[in-house]
Amino acid sequence: MLLYALRRLIYLVPVAFGVSLLVFALVHLAPGDPISAIVPPDAPKEVIDKLKEYYGFDKPLPVQYFRWLAVTLTGDLGTSIGTGRSVATEVGSAFGNTIILAISACLLAFSLALILGTAAAYAKTRIVDRLVTSIALVGVSVPHFWLAIVLVIIFSVENRWLPPMGLGPENATGWRLDWPHIQHMILPTIALSVIPLGVMTRTVRSTIKEILSMEFVTALQAKGMNDRQILIHVLKNAAPTCLAVMGLQAGNLIGGSILIETVFAWPGTGFLLNSAIFRRDLPILQGTTLVLAFFFMMLNLAVDIIQTTVDPRIKRG
């Protein structure tokens, strides 16, 4: 197992290199000039040129890329041209906030999906199955930013039950596990969890339904096992497929929450990316995207390793 994990880690090196190249290229392909976003519209050309030189944007792109790569390999992601702060510090604090939200959304979505998906697969009446399928369909179809606004209108504007924005109450710095902070998390968590809830519910339902039709389940029933014992076997067999989808969904939650974080002014990586896009803060854009891509890669690796542990039949070359 250790050898397998090491081999997979080595495979990640060329992938990481490719990712860094892709991130750099995409960020630089976008129209607009990073310096024009930080100077007033009538800034003289000599000021713009001087700043380009100061931040190294006057160099050819390959030179800029290798300079950035060299800095990145030391763990320093450079300096934000928008704020002058260290990109690593900015991304670090934002990433922590995003992870908090992603974990809560994952917990909500995956636990509900497991219950609903299993219930639908086992449902003896069509109504339950149809109801669960409809919930899943709504989950994958409803734009989550729209749902976020609707939730805010119902729970914050019309009834002042929950706060509509921010990480926590006034005068608090950073996130803490207490009720005032949890209140701020409830609406973004619900909004963020709808898509993975829909996807996972469908996955769990179809996987379990497929397994239930397999011969070994009939054999288990013939052996006299009760439903609970059979369910454990079924879930164990469904785990690899569900884990793979869960890994992808968890990655999406971390990387794809720009809209939700913007609607709820949640200071995570999505909010940071939004601000960086508008300010053409290339170091922040590159740093955040790279960290998210690396996290996605590590998450996939972790899921692969867990899958092989759960199901030894999965042989990896």
Add this chain to the structure above:
Amino acid sequence: MFNRFRAAALGLGLLAASAAPALSQGTLRIGMTAADIPNTTGQPDQGFEGFRFTGYTIYDGLVNWDLSKADAIADIKPGLATEWTPVEGDATRWVFKLRQGVKFHDGSDFDADVVIWNLEKILNDKSPQFDPKQAAQARSRVPTLVGWKAIDKYTVELTTRIANSLFPYDMSYILYSSPANWEKQGKDWVKVALQPSGTGPFKVDRMVPRERLELSRFDGYWDKARVSKLDKVLLYPMPEAATRTAALLAGQVDWIEVPAPDAIPRLKQGGMSIVTNKYPHNWAYQPSMVEGSAWTDIRVRKAANLAVDRAGLNKLLGGLMIESKGVVYPGHPWFGSPSFDIKYDPEAAKKLLAEAGYSATKKPKIKIAISTSGSGQMLPLPMNEYVQENLNAVGFDCTFEVMEWNALVTFSFQPVTGEASAKAGTNGINISRATVDPYSAFMRLYHSGFVPPRGNNWGILKDPKLDELIDKAHASFDRAAQTKALADVHTYIVDQAYWVYIAHDLNPRAMSPKVKGFVQAQSWFQDLTTITMQ
């Protein structure tokens, strides 16, 4: 059982009460449109919203803005300088007398050395305190400043490249941070940003990047008439308009910048007041004036100005604009007395186009570079589509080159003859302009010496008579003569219909009924010191 339930309910109630924010009467919470806290080290970024909230709150200029009146355009007034005059016989040298007894928030003194230190901070790359980030914001504000020296402890002499009577306006954008605080923060501007020190009416208590900026009243402020009535001001970055609206309606903030027009009825229904006022903003089409452009014919320019149904556009925006009649609005001291009345008259527009030789088969082709959003751009897509309909209805063939805001700003760095415009085939651009001072209203946009990259005369307008009028205004050192000269400039520009003037924004902000005593000045900047919370 019932008692246990009651005890639990009481416990929850206490918990909720303890979780509720404990605000004093004097805390104002503002939702900004910025996605991050604007720079706090002295020269704010993020446009004039930055100046509004982290500029003139924490800092002062030698020259400040008088933001006390709602019924007159805001003008400059003494700030950290008590007076300024050009040296007799040499109009390129200015003497500024500094205010005595001014203290920074950190307790250090303000004097001539501080002024020189701050100018070196933005204009001398070799100085240890040079900050490229602040320099980027400030240099374009003082295009003619070339020399500075201290005469004595409370007098400085500043030298301009050319005689510039409007130099005091330029100096209103240069704000002064504490050298002692910079030393204390290890000569690191990033650390200064977290614990800045200025001379302004508010000091910074805490800065949480991307979350909030906490300001509190500076009791030692030098202008006793402007010592804040508020205890605290909390500033939140909220780039999404729906978030700002929800936060205000939910009582999480007391004031939001730029509510979306379609949210106004809901805000009013929720008991919020919508505060608007005129201010120096101009939403117009800047045309190409190079040979071969349809816009070089004054009849075409006048026709376009007469084709736009501004009242209809205002209805579309929920009444949040003024129908434009020039660079500045009627009633402004520089408006003058133009003979060409910019109004909606499609028949006259059709007639002018016919006189210019255009017909249904030969339409003047105009292609305007526009943005999808952007600072001061109001609602660019629906507004432009509306104007397009108006223009095409009288016989224009109007199309757009649509781009993202930052791309449009970059696009404007080259004149119309540049590669970007040539490639896009555009002969007009729609970038809203702040017309705060005479340089930003006229010189940079209409003077032939200010074609990009030096200025913003994107369409390469070359009119020697207009240049002469603008130069005359810049050379008028008598205030009344200067205002008259600027009115002459404006009269001439409108009579020539040099741009297609469409709208002036009304600077809307929504606030809770708890906010009292706010006077919305006719300015991009506002004074928060007069406010109290009920």
